[in-house]
Amino acid sequence: MLKDKSELISIVLNDPSGQGSSWDCIDFGFLESSSSRKRPLDDDINEEEEEEQGGGDDGDHCQIRKKPQQHRDTPDIQDVQHKFNDSSMFISLLGKDMTINCLLHLSRSYYSTVASLNTSFRSLIHSEELYRLRRQRGLIEHWIYFSCSLTDWEAYDPYRGLWFRLPPMPPTGSFMFGDKESLAVGTDLLVFGKAMTSHIVMRYSILTNSWSEGVVMNSPRCLFASASLGDKAIVAGGTNARKEILDSVELYDSETQRWEILPSMIQARSKCSGAYMDGKFYVIGGMDSNKKALTCGEVYDFAARTWRLIHGMSHGNGLNGASDAPPLLAVVKDELYAAHYKDNEVWKYVKEKNSWEKIGLLPERSGSVDGWGIAFRSCGKKLVVIGGQRGNHRGIVELNSWIPNRGEPEWKLMARRESGNFVYNCAVMSC
Incomplete structure (x- = not known):
């Protein structure tokens, strides 16, 4: 099991041209939602709304757990793929249901990097089923x-x-x-x-x-x-x-x-x-x-x-x-x-x-x-x-x-x- 969701691999892909790529900026972060009810993956509760709601975080809305800016020595994607060359290793450790549940709560801006890890993740990310489950659970970006x-x-x-x-x-x-x-x-x-x-x-x-x-x-x-x-x-x-x-x-x-x-x-x-x-x-x-x-x-x-x-x-x-x-x-x-x-x-x-x-x-x-x-x-x-x-x-x-x-x-x-x-x-x- 992962000790903490925020401990997932963090990767930044850069375009040598400086113009950006198809997936310009990729980083990892988890979206957390209350298990008691469905809520969109919105960050729309800002300072104005917090004042209206009493200024506190009652845990009833989804949040992004942000990580510090990535260090310049972030490993290259090839290094990450080498560590996870067994296409079923991650899914075997977590179990398919847990893996899918994690992906459902992960912002889709990181899906392209997850798909680069191995064939099993690529199959999950490229599946319409993942987004169908997100809609059913009210997880929307x-x-x-x-x-x-x-x-x-x-x-x-x-x-x-x-x-x-x-x-x-x-x-x-x-x-x-x-x-x-x-x-x-x-x-x-x-x-x-x-x-x-x-x-x-x-x-x-x-x-x-x-x-x-x-x-x-x-x-x-x-x-x-x-x-x-x-x-x-x-x-x-x-x-x-x-x-x-x-x-x-x-x-x-x-x-x-x-x-x-x-x-x-x-x-x-x-x-x-x-x-x-x-x-x-x-x-x-x-x-x-x-x-x-x-x-x-x-x-x-x-x-x-x-x-x-x-x-x-x-x-x-x-x-x-x-x-x-x-x-x-x-x-x-x-x-x-x-x-x-x-x-x-x-x-x-x-x-x-x-x-x-x-x-x-x-x-x-x-x-x-x-x-x-x-x-x-x-x-x-x-x-x-x-x-x-x-x-x-x-x-x-x-x-x-x-x-x-x-x-x-x-x-x-x-x-x-x-x-x-x-x-x-x-x-x-x-x-």
């Missing part, structure tokens, strides 16, 4: 994936404060130069786009750290509303290759990689946005076939398999116009927020009144071009704004976060990266 260039994607782990560079997307002709959209579901990052006259999907899997061609929808589209929850995702509306505005809806299962056709919306719309809230899927904003901005929203009831129109759901808050980007929406604790990019404001949806109220401002250094080039997402218990200041040619992207409360937004800088100040695509993966 939220990573931010975004692209500030045509082919390159980066990931940010807010728990460790680590950056990861994904492998470049494979060349796919004109797909690389057209508008693209992204969606994170299960252990996959899906990137949707067009190649000449057809739509294609590129799929990045965190299990293999590689790209492959994904499964195209039954009705391929762009500029659609979407949202994901666990290993399922839903898309609605959008525009097809013939520039037709759609009312069709599809559900994606990341485990089977299949699209299922759902009942169509009441109103066809494109350049709309979607959100999960209170166990239902909402579609807001967009434009109709006459390129008229829509103020009505719709909500889909999964149990009843029906849509309900919500008149005036985006009326008066300036979420978007026909020439602007789709509304910037995010849901935290079943509360819907929107970024009013024209006035640099944050709005909150009041469900009881079917209206919006302004609660404050976006970060000062965030800017957009009619809503394009900026990302507004939920990341666990936080709202996150990702973007750079327009007119800044240094290529700096910033991640600012705020835990919604009863007061005005007080944005905190999560991270800053020399990457580019125009965010083409962004998605938050929760697994």
Whole structure:
């Protein structure tokens, strides 16, 4: 048995070029959770929340046991592999159940190094079953994936404060130069786009750290509303290759990689946005076939398999116009927020009144071009704004976060990266 969980091997892999690798920074640390109830692997309980809760650690939330910065003489990965050349040694000592339980509580930013130890660990890490068990136990980490260039994607782990560079997307002709959209579901990052006259999907899997061609929808589209929850995702509306505005809806299962056709919306719309809230899927904003901005929203009831129109759901808050980007929406604790990019404001949806109220401002250094080039997402218990200041040619992207409360937004800088100040695509993966 291990004397202490924090005594696991600690490894740092460095890229001699200094530019970072596919797995730039790897270190070990264990995530501890109360055995009495399921909780996400969130570090969102910060100083503000501790004050609200009395300032003490009651052990009811998951924590990261951090180790001191690794010494420069950290052993090379080949040395570690040599010590564990018996592929079953570790698992035999701990037992399979204990080994899997340890891996479930280990932050996934370290999974690539664990997979390098031997074939048995590699098999476990590359298995979808590990993430299925994490979901069942409520062990969830939220990573931010975004692209500030045509082919390159980066990931940010807010728990460790680590950056990861994904492998470049494979060349796919004109797909690389057209508008693209992204969606994170299960252990996959899906990137949707067009190649000449057809739509294609590129799929990045965190299990293999590689790209492959994904499964195209039954009705391929762009500029659609979407949202994901666990290993399922839903898309609605959008525009097809013939520039037709759609009312069709599809559900994606990341485990089977299949699209299922759902009942169509009441109103066809494109350049709309979607959100999960209170166990239902909402579609807001967009434009109709006459390129008229829509103020009505719709909500889909999964149990009843029906849509309900919500008149005036985006009326008066300036979420978007026909020439602007789709509304910037995010849901935290079943509360819907929107970024009013024209006035640099944050709005909150009041469900009881079917209206919006302004609660404050976006970060000062965030800017957009009619809503394009900026990302507004939920990341666990936080709202996150990702973007750079327009007119800044240094290529700096910033991640600012705020835990919604009863007061005005007080944005905190999560991270800053020399990457580019125009965010083409962004998605938050929760697994």
